[in-house]
Amino acid sequence: MHDxxxxxGFRLTVAVTPDxxxxxxxxxxxxxxxxxxxxxGMLESWEDGRITVRRRDDQLVEFDADILVAGKVVxxxxxxxx
Numbered sequence: 001m002h003d004x005x006x007x008x009g010f011r012l013t014v015a016v017t018p019d020x021x022x023x024x025x026x027x028x029x030x031x032x033x034x035x036x037x038x039x040x041g042m043l044e045s046w047e048d049g050r051i052t053v054r055r056r057d058d059q060l061v062e063f064d065a066d067i068l069v070a071g072k073v074v075x076x077x078x079x080x081x082x
Contacts, residue, residue, distance in 0.1 A: 016071035018046040024077065027053060028070040029063055
């Protein structure tokens with residue numbers, strides 16, 4: 001049985017704010033069915049309770065800030081090898 005709850009003693013922390021727009025972030029959000037999903041990319045905007053992240057493949061992911069359960073600023077990605 002798979003349990004989506006954080007491990008005992010593990011604390012989810014949101015260490016990202018609207019001031020981090022333009023930085024690379026890793027964000028975890030809770031879906032409608034109660035599971036977690038992650039998005040990593042450039043924080044494009046955080047306005048009026050909406051967060052927009054641009055993934056490496058240029059896809060935009062937009063969601064309500066109230067479903068954000070964890071997040072942090074992360075280092076820039078290494079260039080892809082060819």
